[in-house]
Amino acid sequence: MRDISKGCKACDLYRRGTQTVFGEGPPTADLMLVGEQPGDAEDLAGHPFVGPAGKLLDRALEEAGIDRSLVYVTNVVKHFKWEPRGKRRIHAKPNAGEIGACRPWLETEIALVKPRVLVCLGATAAQALLGRSFKVTQQRGTFVASPLAPRVTATVHPSSILRAPDDESRRAEMAEFVKDLKTVAKAIRNSDV
Numbered sequence: 516m517r518d519i520s521k522g523c524k525a526c527d528l529y530r531r532g533t534q535t536v537f538g539e540g541p542p543t544a545d546l547m548l549v550g551e552q553p554g555d556a557e558d559l560a561g562h563p564f565v566g567p568a569g570k571l572l573d574r575a576l577e578e579a580g581i582d583r584s585l586v587y588v589t590n591v592v593k594h595f596k597w598e599p600r601g602k603r604r605i606h607a608k609p610n611a612g613e614i615g616a617c618r619p620w621l622e623t624e625i626a627l628v629k630p631r632v633l634v635c636l637g638a639t640a641a642q643a644l645l646g647r648s649f650k651v652t653q654q655r656g657t658f659v660a661s662p663l664a665p666r667v668t669a670t671v672h673p674s675s676i677l678r679a680p681d682d683e684s685r686r687a688e689m690a691e692f693v694k695d696l697k698t699v700a701k702a703i704r705n706s707d708v
């Protein structure tokens with residue numbers, strides 16, 4: 516599926532991104548993390564969560580006691596959407612049409628991996644997969660009924676922690692993120708499905 520996705524032209528984002536960035540991880544992973552879209556570093560590398568947000572995610576997973584090598588990571592949109600600002604490429608939020616066009620790739624990943632626990636990272640992934648009424652700020656870390664996996668929840672995207680205005684709030688947000696991931700680790704341990 517990864518190879519086939521390289522030729523996807525189901526929306527216009529293939530014109531803007533360098534390449535399709537498909538999900539990665541063990542094909543039978545218990546845990547799947549779903550973010551919004553690849554960022555600048557991921558677009559160039561062709562791998563998900565390898566940039567600054569991915570490195571923060573690695574640290575948070577380690578602190579939560581989750582083995583990163585056993586996690587499947589992916590995004591609701593597989594191409595980097597960006598706007599030029601000077602010489603920089605600035606993240607642009609994917610729209611509903613782009614998210615919908617890309618959805619079959621994510622559904623295929625979920626169907627093949629069959630994770631026991633699925634975690635949406637950030638509002639875009641949460642609202643795409645759990646509905647427009649899902650509010651990450653209010654419902655983060657709580658499990659909701661979903662046909663996607665036996666246990667489904669959402670938390671913030673690690674990039675939001677990088678955007679914290681100062682060190683103190685960054686530390687506080689990191690602690691909350693790790694707390695959510697510890698809840699996820701517990702759900703994996705206690706899951707009998």
Ligand code: SF4
Pocket residue numbers: 520523524525526527528529535592593594613616617618620
């Ligand atoms: S963003 Fe998704 S649907 Fe759009 S071209 Fe890329 S892989 Fe295809």
